[in-house]
Amino acid sequence: NAGVMQNPRHLVRRRGQEARLRCSPMKGHSHVYWYRQLPEEGLKFMVYLQKENIIDESGMPKERFSAEFPKEGPSILRIQQVVRGDSAAYFCASSPQADNEQFFGPGTRLTVL
């Protein structure tokens, strides 16, 4: 049973470009969570999704950031018009039920030049 998969592992973008981060949850998991880790900090919650639904986006910046988890395919975290401050590691986690342990992916390290 493969773990949570994220790609790409490293992503470099110039200011103003778009970044698309993908997360494939573990098999049988329908709950996905995105977290951001700024340098020298702990992970901060961004958004919680179930298939086709956003359940909690209280940690997501109001502008430029969006997330989806379609019926088919991976969850996508999209950052439009990236700025240097978006440089961080973005982690995805999944769980089979809402109150179960979350399994983390390896993260995507976004660098904005």
Added chain:
Amino acid sequence: AQKITQTQPGMFVQEKEAVTLDCTYDTSDPSYGLFWYKQPSSGEMIFLIYQGSYDQQNATEGRYSLNFQKARKSANLVISASQLGDSAMYFCAMRGQNTGNQFYFGTGTSLTVIP
């Protein structure tokens, strides 16, 4: 509001010795879970141990044990017989019953095991 505090930015321990990593938390939820994760230099987050707020006994997983003191709101991680491979960042995290399913993480402790 939920808050996790890790006051030790860096710790050193001699190989084969035990080390305690501190974690205190603040929550108004009657039921919550406490977690520890290890983040090696490669960057992935590795789950280590879980403690439920109503668990009567302290959690243990191999060389990891959680010293849970509910009245003091502390959930310290104890690593026994440290190994060189234990060198990593360690994060304490909490999830509350009434605050959705998001985790709240501390700022982490960097552990270095000295041979």
